[in-house]
Amino acid sequence: MKISQMKNLGEVNEAKLNQVGIMNSESLIRLGTEQAFLKVRDLVDDGACMNFLLALEGAIQDVPKKEITSERKTALQAFYRQVCSEK
Known part of the structure; x- marks a missing residue:
């Protein structure tokens, strides 16, 4: 499936993912959110934000971003803070 057909991800995000060699939903799922x-x-995109991280997770889980569990959101927020502090 094309990435732009996944929940939360459109053509702009598909183009970014394609630029790094992630060409379809299967390769995104295999690689994982982080x-x-x-x-x-x-x-x-060195300015990739928390919304993009949540969009990736929602796409992989096949749910809207708002339906990601609070536990997973908390884990992703911690990951994002760590990544940003290493910049």
Whole structure:
């Protein structure tokens, strides 16, 4: 499936993911949220934000961002803070 057909991700995010070699939903799912985020942030968009991280997670889980569990959101927020502090 095309990335832009996944929940939360449109053509702009698909283009960013394609630029780092993530060409379809299967490769995004295989790579995982955190690794996909790091690839995009490090190679394409150093301003990638928490909303993008949540969009990736929602796409992988096939749910809207607002339906991601609070536990997973908390884990992703901690990951994001750590990544931002290393910049």
